[in-house]
Structures are given as structure tokens and as C-alpha cells.
Amino acid sequence: MKTIETHSPRTLEEALALLEMMGDGIRVIAGATDVVVQVLERKKDPCALLNLSYLEELRYIREEGDLLAIGALTTHREIERSPLVMAHAPLLAEAAFIVGSPQIKNLGTVGGNIANASPVADTVPALMVLGATLILRSRGGTRTVPLAGFASGPGRTILKPGELITQVLFPVLRHDEISFYERLGQRRLLSISKVGVAFRARRRDNRMTNVAIALGAVAPRVIMAPNTAAFLEGKEYAAVVAEEAARIVETESKAITDMRSTDTYRNRMAGALLIRGMARVCEGITGL
Ligand SMILES: Cc1cc2nc3c(=O)[nH]c(=O)nc-3n(C[C@H](O)[C@H](O)[C@H](O)COP(=O)(O)OP(=O)(O)OC[C@H]3O[C@@H](n4cnc5c(N)ncnc54)[C@H](O)[C@@H]3O)c2cc1C
Numbered sequence: 001m002k003t004i005e006t007h008s009p010r011t012l013e014e015a016l017a018l019l020e021m022m023g024d025g026i027r028v029i030a031g032a033t034d035v036v037v038q039v040l041e042r043k044k045d046p047c048a049l050l051n052l053s054y055l056e057e058l059r060y061i062r063e064e065g066d067l068l069a070i071g072a073l074t075t076h077r078e079i080e081r082s083p084l085v086m087a088h089a090p091l092l093a094e095a096a097f098i099v100g101s102p103q104i105k106n107l108g109t110v111g112g113n114i115a116n117a118s119p120v121a122d123t124v125p126a127l128m129v130l131g132a133t134l135i136l137r138s139r140g141g142t143r144t145v146p147l148a149g150f151a152s153g154p155g156r157t158i159l160k161p162g163e164l165i166t167q168v169l170f171p172v173l174r175h176d177e178i179s180f181y182e183r184l185g186q187r188r189l190l191s192i193s194k195v196g197v198a199f200r201a202r203r204r205d206n207r208m209t210n211v212a213i214a215l216g217a218v219a220p221r222v223i224m225a226p227n228t229a230a231f232l233e234g235k236e237y238a239a240v241v242a243e244e245a246a247r248i249v250e251t252e253s254k255a256i257t258d259m260r261s262t263d264t265y266r267n268r269m270a271g272a273l274l275i276r277g278m279a280r281v282c283e284g285i286t287g288l
Helices: 012-025 033-040 076-081 083-088 090-098 102-107 110-115 123-129 226-232 239-252 263-283
Strands: 026-029 048-051 061-064 067-071 133-138 141-146 151-153 164-171 177-185 193-204 207-216
Touching: 012 026, 012 048, 012 133, 012 164, 061 083, 067 083, 076 083, 076 090, 076 102, 076 110, 083 090, 090 123, 090 177, 090 193, 110 123, 110 164, 123 177, 123 193, 123 207, 177 207, 177 263, 193 263, 207 226, 207 239, 226 239, 239 263
Parallel strands: 026 048
Antiparallel strands: 061 067, 067 164, 133 141, 133 164, 177 193, 193 207
16 A cells, blocks of 8 residues: 655644645645545546644634635634625525535645635535635745636636645625525535525615626536626515526526536526525525
8 A cells, every 4th residue: 555645743833845846746634525526536646635624723713804704724623604695695504504414524624625716515505696706825925816716617726736725715705795695405404506696785675786696517517697786786685587588597607517416407497496486585484
């Protein structure tokens, strides 16, 4: 059996130095829940590993003025249970809740979910509508980049050699904002997304403004649905409005057919999830 050299730095500085020194010869792991699967499927060679999981300095959820800052090593479990996330970004708590199983949620990190650049990653649509930015650190310095431009396709990102995601940052939702993350999988839990819909809007006197919608699992990367958002802008919520929005979102959903679903079904379900989510947050109707 091949042994894999593993480095487990205790500080970010040490991790960045190792990453710079070893270049392509080392692979970053956080919770390793994606990497282990990739290694088993032999999609990636098990070279030396840089294990970030001891970097306590990257495991936090805190308010910074009007922003919520989440360290890259924060697990889905920590996000799902965080009173700050529940109060200021409930749709992110919903997304973290739905990830995998308790075991996966205890290991899998938000940084890993983003860096893996999978179109089915559950936290990414939620973070996209929150307008999240990422802090990327290397020995050479720090970059702040919008999450929306981070992934260019499955497994492809703008991360440069030597860089790590260290933080996710987004404005907290205001008291008059509504939001949801709805996902369809083979089962309610313990399944990968067939389609995910994240939504946020300001709602005053039933009228919606600043609408943002993101779709997961229906394109090579998580995408926004600007036409649907524009249609809803300034409108009062009503079931018929949600149904019309659903027809538009189905045209913005660019799903493919694969072993999990057909393109037609996924596109239709994007609409159905939008109707379900809007009924839930606007009317308190559940179980649709
Ligand atoms: C059984 C099972 C069920 C799952 N269910 C779901 C699900 O329902 N929803 C979902 O979204 N995902 C799911 N996943 C996928 C996975 O658990 C998540 O994507 C998780 O968040 C990955 O985090 P991690 O810390 O384990 O990443 P890792 O596997 O450690 O790393 C993933 C990738 O990110 C890179 N990376 C990690 N951290 C950083 C960093 N800070 N900076 C730069 N690069 C970094 C690694 O090099 C690697 O390329 C599931 C996985 C399994 C095995």
C-alpha cells in the first residue's frame, strides 16, 4: 500500500510556506470529504497532502460591522447550528443543514465546498445570493474576489498556485429581507442535489425589491437567474406571480441529462422549487 506524506501545519503562515515550497507536489485537504472520493475514483493522484484541519485560526463565524465573516475551515455543522447564521443568513443555515449526513457535516468545510467548484455544492447558491466575497491568501499577499467569479467550471477555479481560501464574507440580511434555499435530491437528505434554488429579496408591504436568485446543479457552475429576478423586482407576492416567475426560471436553468436526472425534469423542478420557497417565506405555507 502506498503511504502518503501528510503535512499538518498549526498556523496559516506555516501552511502557506509549505504550499509555496512544494508547489504542484502537494494537495490541500480540509475535511477531505471530496478529496477522498476523488482519490478512490483515481481522478487525482494521491501526492503529498497539506492537511489544513488543525488551523483553528480559520474556524470561526463572527460579525464584522454589517458583515458576517466565516473562516474557511468552518464545518457545515458549525454553520447549520450558528445563531449568527440563523439570525443573519438563514438560507445559508438551510443549505448547510441539507449537506450529506452528520458525519459529512462534521468534517466538510465551507472552504472545501467552494474550492471543489462543483455545480451541486449546496452552500454556493446561498452564498451567491448573499453577495459573498472570498479572501484568498498566499505568501505573496491577500486578494478579495467575488464568489460569483470564482469557479469557471466543474473543478476549475481562479485560485493561483500557493493560494488558499481563508474567509467567506457577506453583508448580513436586513430585518425586512426574506430568503430561502430549496433543494431537490433523490431523497430529502443524504443525496446530491439534482437542482438547488437560492433566493433573497427585500420585502416591504408585500412588494419585493433587490431580488437575487441563484441556481445549483443546472449548469457547469452555479449560476444566477437575472431574468427571473428582474421579473419579480417591484412586484407584490402572489401565487400567480410565483408561477409566472417559475416559467421564466425554467428557461434560465440550463440543466443537462445525466444519471441523476433529465434536463427537462431538472429545469421544471427549478420552477417548482421557486414556487415552493416563495410560498414558504411569503405565506408560511410548507409541505408543497
Ligand atoms: C457521502 C457524501 C455526501 C455529500 N453530500 C453533499 C451534499 O449534500 N452537498 C454538498 O454540497 N456536498 C456534499 N458532499 C461533498 C463534500 O462533503 C462537500 O463539498 C464539503 O464541503 C467539502 O469540504 P471538505 O473540507 O471535505 O473539502 P476537501 O475534500 O478537503 O477539499 C475539497 C477541495 O477543496 C480544496 N480545498 C479545501 N479547502 C481549501 C481552502 N481553504 N483553500 C483552497 N482550497 C481548499 C481541496 O484541495 C480540494 O480540491 C458530500 C460528500 C460525500 C462524501
